[in-house]
């Protein structure tokens with residue numbers, strides 16, 4: 001089975017409300033690139049990548065020159081064909097590789113009529129549990145609903161998500177407001193969620209000293225881990241005496257960094273992202289290293305539609321050492337581009353697809369609808385906040401958002 005074509009389509013799918021993070025915001029929608037890889041037998045495999053637009057589509061189309069005629073089964077060769085680590089100093093294609101790897105696994109699974117999890121060693125669980133992944137949010141400009149900036153609003157939002165989806169683990173995406181305000185919010189979250197496990201993730205925005213103070217102030221709460229409290233492996237290492245397990249999706253995102261973390265431990269839980277690591281299979285390999293060295297693993301979310309979510313579910317299904325709920329932005333989406341619409345949460349978990357390949361198919365009408373919406377709205381700068389024109393953060397940050405400011409009407 002040989003690759004004959006690679007076709008990218010940029011789409012934008014609306015979110016329930018704009019989501020704030022330490023570096024900026026998701027401006028009320030996700031921009032993603034759907035990648036179709038066609039094989040010489042007519043089958044089409046699906047991949048997905050974050051971001052999109054002309055340059056992302058051009059980068060994917062440029063891979064035709066490298067990959068037309070490539071054997072879909074030759075997944076190790078694929079890595080060296082387009083993402084050789086020494087060549088990648090000049091042309092980092094890790095995320096492109098990931099999208100193509102997803103599609104090749106999808107093709108192999110379809111051809112053999114088996115789900116991708118069977119190609120990865122077989123599933124160990126039928127569902128993957130997820131955390132609630134709470135964000136500070138602006139209100140949706142169209143409805144005026146959904147704002148989260150106060151402890152009270154966060155508590156209401158968390159209770160609502162728990163009631164709707166059944167989450168038993170709650171992660172607060174933080175690093176937006178001053179840590180004192182976020183501490184009040186996090187304690188309100190604990191109060192609202194009846195002893196459920198909690199995660200705080202300021203995306204490396206705190207200084208080591210701020211992070212240490214924050215850790216002390218939440219020590220009595222049911223914290224599962226402290227995610228990227230400060231920047232850098234050396235910063236994280238200084239926080240190993242706080243008593244809170246440390247997790248990362250920023251400073252251990254490849255095998256070199258994983259090795260460094262094994263030799264001189266900084267982080268306890270590695271959050272594996274099928275895109276950042278270059279595919280599902282590298283994440284399975286990394287999880288094996290983590291099993292050997294007794295590091296924790298969880299499944300990370302860098303934003304996803306149903307195709308990428310399927311990769312996260314197949315990964316979560318086959319990891320024996322998955323001892324934490326996965327993250328997903330998925331419940332913030334209003335719609336999806338897969339047949340059947342959005343996958344459902346039951347008791348905080350999503351069923352692992354059992355159909356051939358990734359087990360998801362493209363809804364062509366939805367793809368066309370959201371490609372048109374992308375053409376209408378265009379991209380947005382992920383590292384800017386639409387409510388604070390001209391703003392950008394420092395590391396460690398001291399340019400916090402003001403929780404008392406009214407929502408800007410410029411969104």
Ligand SMILES: [Mg+2]
Pocket residue numbers: 201203227228248249
């Ligand atoms: Mg994170």
